Amino acid sequence: MKTPETLAFECETGNYHTFCPISCVARLYQKIEDSFFLVVGTKTCGYFLQNALGVMIFAEPRYAMAESEEGDISAKLNDQEELEKICLQIKNDRNPSVIIWIGTCTTEIIKMDLEGIAPILEKRIRIPIVVARANGLDYAFTQGEDTVLAAMAHRCPEYTRYRTSEGRSDESEHFRITISSKNKSIFQKEQLTKSNLVLFGSLPSSVALQLNSESKRQSVPVSGWLPSQRYNELPSLGEGIYVCGINPFLSRTATTLMRRRKCQLIGAPFPIGPDGTRAWIEKICLIFNIKPEGLEERETQIWKNIKDYIQLIEGKSVFFMGDNLLEISIARFLIRCGMVVYEIGIPYMDRRYQAAELLFLQQTCEKMKMPSPRIVEKPDNYSQVQRMHELKPHLAITGMAHANPLEARNIDTKWSVEFTFAQIHGSSNARDILELVTRPLRRKGGFTPNPRSLSKQTLKN
Amino acid sequence: MKLAYWMYAGPAHIGTLRVASSFRNVHAIMHAPLGDDYFNVMRSMLERERDFTPVTASVVDRHVLARGSRDKVVNNISRKVEEQRPDSIVLTPTCTSSILQEDLQNFVDRASLDSESDVILADVNHYRVNELQASDKTLEQIVRHFLNKAREEGISNRSLTDTPSANIIGISTPGFHNQHDCRELKRLFGELGVSINQIIPEGELLRNLRDLPRAWFNVVPYREMGLMAASFLEKEYGMPYISRSPIGILNTADFIARIGKPVNLWASALLGKEVNYDLYIENQTKFVSQAAWFSKSIDCQNLAGKEAAVFGDATHAASITKILVKEMGIRVSCSGTYCKHDAERFNDQVRGLCDEVIITEDHTEIGNMIARIEPSAIFGTQMERHIGKRIDIPCGVISSPVHIQNFPSGYRPFLGYEGTNQISDLIYNSFNLGMEDHSLDVFGGHDTKGVNTKSLSIDRRDIDWAPEAELEPKKIPGFVRGKIKRNTEVFAKQNNISEITVDVMYAAKEKLSL
Numbered sequence: 001m002k003t004p005e006t007l008a009f010e011c012e013t014g015n016y017h018t019f020c021p022i023s024c025v026a027r028l029y030q031k032i033e034d035s036f037f038l039v040v041g042t043k044t045c046g047y048f049l050q051n052a053l054g055v056m057i058f059a060e061p062r063y064a065m066a067e068s069e070e071g072d073i074s075a076k077l078n079d080q081e082e083l084e085k086i087c088l089q090i091k092n093d094r095n096p097s098v099i100i101w102i103g104t105c106t107t108e109i110i111k112m113d114l115e116g117i118a119p120i121l122e123k124r125i126r127i128p129i130v131v132a133r134a135n136g137l138d139y140a141f142t143q144g145e146d147t148v149l150a151a152m153a154h155r156c157p158e159y160t161r162y163r164t165s166e167g168r169s170d171e172s173e174h175f176r177i178t179i180s181s182k183n184k185s186i187f188q189k190e191q192l193t194k195s196n197l198v199l200f201g202s203l204p205s206s207v208a209l210q211l212n213s214e215s216k217r218q219s220v221p222v223s224g225w226l227p228s229q230r231y232n233e234l235p236s237l238g239e240g241i242y243v244c245g246i247n248p249f250l251s252r253t254a255t256t257l258m259r260r261r262k263c264q265l266i267g268a269p270f271p272i273g274p275d276g277t278r279a280w281i282e283k284i285c286l287i288f289n290i291k292p293e294g295l296e297e298r299e300t301q302i303w304k305n306i307k308d309y310i311q312l313i314e315g316k317s318v319f320f321m322g323d324n325l326l327e328i329s330i331a332r333f334l335i336r337c338g339m340v341v342y343e344i345g346i347p348y349m350d351r352r353y354q355a356a357e358l359l360f361l362q363q364t365c366e367k368m369k370m371p372s373p374r375i376v377e378k379p380d381n382y383s384q385v386q387r388m389h390e391l392k393p394h395l396a397i398t399g400m401a402h403a404n405p406l407e408a409r410n411i412d413t414k415w416s417v418e419f420t421f422a423q424i425h426g427s428s429n430a431r432d433i434l435e436l437v438t439r440p441l442r443r444k445g446g447f448t449p450n451p452r453s454l455s456k457q458t459l460k461n
Numbered sequence: 462m463k464l465a466y467w468m469y470a471g472p473a474h475i476g477t478l479r480v481a482s483s484f485r486n487v488h489a490i491m492h493a494p495l496g497d498d499y500f501n502v503m504r505s506m507l508e509r510e511r512d513f514t515p516v517t518a519s520v521v522d523r524h525v526l527a528r529g530s531r532d533k534v535v536n537n538i539s540r541k542v543e544e545q546r547p548d549s550i551v552l553t554p555t556c557t558s559s560i561l562q563e564d565l566q567n568f569v570d571r572a573s574l575d576s577e578s579d580v581i582l583a584d585v586n587h588y589r590v591n592e593l594q595a596s597d598k599t600l601e602q603i604v605r606h607f608l609n610k611a612r613e614e615g616i617s618n619r620s621l622t623d624t625p626s627a628n629i630i631g632i633s634t635p636g637f638h639n640q641h642d643c644r645e646l647k648r649l650f651g652e653l654g655v656s657i658n659q660i661i662p663e664g665e666l667l668r669n670l671r672d673l674p675r676a677w678f679n680v681v682p683y684r685e686m687g688l689m690a691a692s693f694l695e696k697e698y699g700m701p702y703i704s705r706s707p708i709g710i711l712n713t714a715d716f717i718a719r720i721g722k723p724v725n726l727w728a729s730a731l732l733g734k735e736v737n738y739d740l741y742i743e744n745q746t747k748f749v750s751q752a753a754w755f756s757k758s759i760d761c762q763n764l765a766g767k768e769a770a771v772f773g774d775a776t777h778a779a780s781i782t783k784i785l786v787k788e789m790g791i792r793v794s795c796s797g798t799y800c801k802h803d804a805e806r807f808n809d810q811v812r813g814l815c816d817e818v819i820i821t822e823d824h825t826e827i828g829n830m831i832a833r834i835e836p837s838a839i840f841g842t843q844m845e846r847h848i849g850k851r852i853d854i855p856c857g858v859i860s861s862p863v864h865i866q867n868f869p870s871g872y873r874p875f876l877g878y879e880g881t882n883q884i885s886d887l888i889y890n891s892f893n894l895g896m897e898d899h900s901l902d903v904f905g906g907h908d909t910k911g912v913n914t915k916s917l918s919i920d921r922r923d924i925d926w927a928p929e930a931e932l933e934p935k936k937i938p939g940f941v942r943g944k945i946k947r948n949t950e951v952f953a954k955q956n957n958i959s960e961i962t963v964d965v966m967y968a969a970k971e972k973l974s975l
Contacts, residue, residue, distance in 0.1 A: 017501060017502075018496055020494075043471070043591075044587075046468055064464055064465060067464075067465045073588065109560045109561060136493075136497060138522070139495075382517070400502040401514065404510060405505065408511035
């Protein structure tokens with residue numbers, strides 16, 4: 001797929017504020033119930049985690065620091081022995097099904113061979129050890145999850161279509177032909193109920209279920225998720241498996257799934273907002289040769305349900321400072337809601353992985369007759385603040401470092417990190433996104449949402 | 462390597478940033494990877510700061526790993542000088558830069574060649590010092606730098622002020638109740654007729670530092686930050702300093718009495734009279750502070766002999782221990798600090814005041830200790846508050862690590878005479894709330910909770926409770942229930958009894974006179 005030409009991309013200095021990618025442990029340890037995350041780093045990493053995760057730290061979390069000391073840095077101590085001691089302790093205290101080592105800047109710089117040590121210790125302590133290098137030298141915030149999922153992709157069981165060893169290549173050949181042919185044979189239907197669609201991205205289980213049912217409604221059942229709720233429930237991967245990302249920051253995982261596990265990637269916009277969810281499911285249906293049903297009515301219904309919020313933001317302007325890679329999708333949804341987007345800051349832009357989303361953004365701009373926003377990769381926060389003083393947006397979506405100072409300068413702000421923790425995927429959560437976006441505007445007073453939005457009930461169809 | 466879940470004091474660079482960003486018009490540039498600028502979030506969140514935190518990162522990424530920072534740091538410094546014209550730039554190393562071992566001093570030298578701002582490299586070793594030590598060190602470094610510079614330029618001013626004056630050293634951002642403490646100190650000095658020469662680092666301009674030696678003496682309210690700077694000033698400029706923290710009635714009285722000394726050193730020559738603060742102390746103790754009366758009142762009588770555990774930084778933990786024991790008659794079963802570097806002094810301070818002293822950075826050790834002692838109240842940090850929540854013991858927060866709740870908008874000093882009132886409230890409320898809850902239990906209010914064993918770590922697997930004995934603890938008021946249960950078990954263990962019956966319980970009670 002080609003990147004749309006008319007969108008303007010820029011790249012600045014990369015002096016911006018974001019969370020360290022090790023923050024991914026917060027979401028992931030809760031998602032993968034039987035895991036334990038060990039961050040191999042320094043006090044700096046630990047201090048960040050304990051402050052960023054706030055009260056979570058008090059709840060006996062299943063993550064910890066392996067804190068490097070001077071002896072580790074100067075290689076006076078043996079890394080393998082040190083890690084073995086710590087992992088045995090974890091095994092005794094918590095008995096997890098998998099230990100995930102998070103490599104940090106320190107392990108990168110002193111070139112600690114985590115990937116080399118892991119298989120040795122794995123054998124000795126008999127717990128799988130997955131290594132993910134989620135460090136601030138290479139990645140920003142949500143990309144941490146990407147590195148973990150990419151590492152996990154290697155641990156998924158091998159997919160064999162009939163679970164027989166002979167004649168496999170022939171069958172997969174046959175299989176591919178069946179898929180690409182236009183006729184919907186009974187044989188193919190059967191294949192699909194066996195299902196070979198795996199979704200990747202970590203979502204709270206309730207949201208994952210919503211997307212499952214969204215997909216099932218079009219008779220494309222989801223066969224598995226990466227990550228799964230438990231480590232030993234990881235989905236099978238291999239030739240003949242179609243994979244689709246549900247978050248915009250999973251490009252490494254996508255690459256790994258394609259190149260190393262020979263899966264086929266479905267490049268679709270991400271299921272954020274009713275428009276995104278519909279485009280996402282349509283693309284999946286297209287790949288599986290299914291004519292989607294009832295999508296338009298469903299989307300219209302959802303737009304109707306969030307009308308009270310849309311009235312609030314229509315015509316208002318928004319500025320994304322950029323720190324979590326969800327920016328393109330949320331901007332696209334907000335443009336569809338009638339907002340003007342001045343700038344989309346984003347830490348890293350994978351134009352191939354996000355191609356469908358970018359195209360969709362451009363189409364949305366055309367449809368809504370909005371100017372297309374400038375997309376600023378590796379933004380410079382100082383310059384952004386200067387630009388904001390000129391543009392005076394109604395709303396800035398930004399990190400906490402800038403939120404209070406901007407508020408003091410009369411620019412309404414929404415804390416960007418909330419988008420990564422709130423439930424924003426699928427049609428039914430469109431309201432939650434707007435709940436977040438409109439909060440600073442509602443605070444100004446005068447707005448009372450209709451009764452249904454006061455309660456936290458989900459939309460029924 | 463060590464397994465760690467939680468830490469009381471942060472990494473070294475946090476201390477440096479606290480000092481640098483407390484001074485006015487100073488910008489700190491961290492030599493750090495993306496995401497290490499979390500200090501900005503903390504400051505903006507905790508202190509609800511209206512201004513952008515003057516801290517940026519010179520980002521260390523793959524390119525820097527491959528070829529060194531080269532011009533990057535220098536460019537970032539000169540860019541910041543141009544954009545914001547700070548008086549000084551403090552280049553702050555992090556754990557990353559201390560492994561990279563780049564010659565940051567060289568960058569600083571190069572950058573200061575053609576920069577209008579002073580450029581300083583914070584001299585802290587990430588692997589040897591923590592946040593508190595680093596803040597102490599950085600403050601001393603900055604003071605030394607600017608005083609030496611002033612001396613070289615011949616603009617240093619060492620003439621004493623006409624009237625008695627003091628410098629307050631160690632008020633900083635995001636310190637535990639620092640802003641309120643500072644206001645209270647100012648008031649106190651105002652009433653003593655001592656003017657404030659300078660308050661550092663909070664809000665002071667670096668170019669004014671040359672006037673630091675004009676004060677008659679220095680005050681270091683917290684042991685964690687400012688001692689090094691104060692002793693530098695004593696050595697180089699002969700300025701006496703007072704490091705007693707005026708927390709609690711006794712400490713405050715002692716603090717004021719100590720002020721008399723340096724003031725009277727010059728008072729007769731410069732003011733023509735000597736000062737005597739005795740009457741002031743008496744009046745304040747009797748009429749301004751309610752704490753002295755409070756400790757005589759019936760309310761406080763009820764607290765007598767109750768057990769408490771104290772944990773926090775050296776300053777607060779020691780002071781609170783003293784208040785609990787000497788001013789309120791509360792028994793401190795255990796007092797501790799995470800300031801390992803100040804352990805000796807802490808031991809001196811609390812010697813004879815508590816049954817046990819614990820000095821550790823490991824929160825599980827504290828948790829187990831509290832579970833074992835089962836005090837009626839805990840006075841600790843946010844961590845102890847959560848430990849208390851889990852085992853149902855009230856906790857008053859008396860020390861950092863801080864939380865947004867520890868930045869109240871209302872006036873809540875810990876220092877001085879108003880501070881004594883605040884502390885009385887804090888202590889009384891912690892105990893009182895516990896009592897209220899328990900009196901409900903005594904009268905069978907809500908006995909649906911089941912037996913609360915209140916243990917975090919006690920291993921009891923080898924002792925069984927007979928069914929009728931199991932019911933017995935439920936008749937006991939909740940606040941002693943856990944303790945009686947556990948003591949009974951200890952008794953059973955000692956006497957090789959494997960099953961606890963009602964008889965065993967009463968035998969234990971007689972024996973241990975519960």
